[in-house]
Amino acid sequence: MKRRLVLAIAGVAAAAVAMFALPLAVVLERSYRDEALLTLQRDTIAATRGIDLSGRPDRIELPRFNGEIGIYDRRGSLIAGVGPRAADRSTQHAIRGHEPTGSTPNGQLVVAVPILKGERITGAVRAQRNQASVAARTHRAWLALAGLAAGVLALAIIAALWLGRRLARPLETLAAAARRVGEGDFAARAPSTPIPEIDDVATALNSSSQRLGELIERERAFTADASHQLRTPLAALRIELESEALSHSDPPASRKAALAQVDRLQSTIETLLALARHAPAGNQTVDLNDAIHDVEARWHGSLASDGRPLRTAVETAPPLAAMSPAVLAEIIDVLIGNARAHGAGAISVTVRDTADGVAVEVHDQGPGFGPNADEAFQRGTGHGHGIGLALARSLAHSQGARLQVSDPGPGPTVSLLIAPARE
Numbered sequence: 001m002k003r004r005l006v007l008a009i010a011g012v013a014a015a016a017v018a019m020f021a022l023p024l025a026v027v028l029e030r031s032y033r034d035e036a037l038l039t040l041q042r043d044t045i046a047a048t049r050g051i052d053l054s055g056r057p058d059r060i061e062l063p064r065f066n067g068e069i070g071i072y073d074r075r076g077s078l079i080a081g082v083g084p085r086a087a088d089r090s091t092q093h094a095i096r097g098h099e100p101t102g103s104t105p106n107g108q109l110v111v112a113v114p115i116l117k118g119e120r121i122t123g124a125v126r127a128q129r130n131q132a133s134v135a136a137r138t139h140r141a142w143l144a145l146a147g148l149a150a151g152v153l154a155l156a157i158i159a160a161l162w163l164g165r166r167l168a169r170p171l172e173t174l175a176a177a178a179r180r181v182g183e184g185d186f187a188a189r190a191p192s193t194p195i196p197e198i199d200d201v202a203t204a205l206n207s208s209s210q211r212l213g214e215l216i217e218r219e220r221a222f223t224a225d226a227s228h229q230l231r232t233p234l235a236a237l238r239i240e241l242e243s244e245a246l247s248h249s250d251p252p253a254s255r256k257a258a259l260a261q262v263d264r265l266q267s268t269i270e271t272l273l274a275l276a277r278h279a280p281a282g283n284q285t286v287d288l289n290d291a292i293h294d295v296e297a298r299w300h301g302s303l304a305s306d307g308r309p310l311r312t313a314v315e316t317a318p319p320l321a322a323m324s325p326a327v328l329a330e331i332i333d334v335l336i337g338n339a340r341a342h343g344a345g346a347i348s349v350t351v352r353d354t355a356d357g358v359a360v361e362v363h364d365q366g367p368g369f370g371p372n373a374d375e376a377f378q379r380g381t382g383h384g385h386g387i388g389l390a391l392a393r394s395l396a397h398s399q400g401a402r403l404q405v406s407d408p409g410p411g412p413t414v415s416l417l418i419a420p421a422r423e
Contacts, residue, residue, distance in 0.1 A: 368409015
C-alpha cells in the first residue's frame with residue numbers, strides 16, 4: 001500500500017509540476033527574447049540620431065554599436081555597414097513605413113528602424129545581435145524551474161512516505177491482531193488509531209474475537225464436562241465387564257468384543273477431549289505401518305464376520321506422516337465404519353505417496369456417494385452418513401490434513417491427504 005500511495009502522489013505531483021513548469025518555461029523564453037528585441041530596437045533608434053543620409057554616402061560614419069549595423073537608402077540598397085546587399089523584408093517594411101520591425105532569423109536578433117529627416121523617410125538602419133545572452137538567461141531560468149520542480153516533487157514524495165507510514169502502521173497492527181485471532185488467540189486486541197475508519201474495523205475485530213473466544217470457551221467447557229460424564233459410566237462398565245470376565249474361566253467372545261468397544265470408545269473420547277482443549281499436534285509423527293497393522297487388528301474380525309474382506313497396503317517409504325496417531329486412527333475408523341455401513345464388498349486401505357505428502361485411501365465396492373459427494377461431509381444432510389464423516393474432516397483439519405472424496409463411485413474412494421513428517 002505504501003508503494004502504491006507514494007507512486008500515486010508522486011505521479012500527481014509530477015503531472016502538476018509539468019503542467020505548470022513547461023508553459024512557464026516557454027513564456028519565459030519568449031519574454032527574454034522580446035525584451036532583447038526591445039533593447040536592440042532602443043539601441044538602434046538611438047544610433048539613427050547620428051546618421052544623416054542627405055550628404056554623400058562616403059561621408060556616412062557608423063555609430064559605435066554593440067552588434068552589426070547596416071544602413072540602407074530608400075531603394076533598399078546597402079550603402080554602409082554590414083548586412084545583405086538588398087534590404088530584407090523587415091528592412092523594406094521599415095523603409096515603407098514609420099514603425100520599427102523586429103525578427104529572429106537563424107538564431108539572430110534583427111531590428112530595422114527607419115531614418116527620418118523631418119517627416120520624410122530617407123532610409124533605414126538594420127541592426128543584428130547574437131541571441132547568446134537570451135539563451136543564457138533562458139537556460140538559467142529553466143535550471144531554476146527544474147530545481148524548483150525537483151524540490152516540489154521531493155517534498156511530495158516525503159509527504160507520501162510519511163502519509164504511507166501513518167496509514168500503514170495501524171493497518172499492520174490490525175493485520176497482526178487478525179492473524180493472532182486466526183491462530184486461536186482470542187484475547188488479541190487491535191489498539192485504537194488516529195484514523196476513524198481503521199478504528200471501526202479494529203472495533204469490529206475486537207468484538208468478534210471476544211465473542212468467538214467466549215463461544216470457544218463455552219464449547220470447550222461443555223466438551224470437557226460431557227467427556228467427564230461419559231468417562232465415569234464407561235469406567236464403571238469396563239469394571240463390570242472385567243469382573244464378569246474374571247468370574248468365568250472362559251469368557252464369551254461377545255464380552256471380549258464389548259471390552260474392545262469400550263476401549264475404542266474411551267480412546268475416541270480422549271482424542272476428542274484433547275482436540276477440544278486445543279492440544280497442539282506439535283511435531284507428532286505417525287508410523288503408517290504401525291497404524292495400518294492396528295487397523296487390521298481392530299477391524300479384521302468384525303469385517304470377516306460380515307463376510308467383508310479387509311485389504312491393506314503401504315506403498316510409501318519412509319512410512320512417516322505428520323499427524324497424531326490417535327487422530328489418524330479415529331479418522332480411519334470413521335472411514336472404515338462408513339464403508340461398512342453404506343458400502344459393499346471388500347474394503348481396501350492403501351497408503352501411497354503424493355506430490356504433497358502421503359495419502360491414506362479407503363475404498364469399497366459400494367454404490368458410492370452420488371453426484372454431490374461433498375455433501376456427505378456436512379452435518380444433518382439426511383444422506384445416511386450421519387456426523388461421522390463431518391467429524392473425520394474436522395479432525396483432519398485440526399491436524400493440517402485434508403479429507404476428500406477422490407472417487408465418488410461406484411466403488412468410491414475417500415482420501416486423507418497428510419503432510420510428510422518433518423526432518
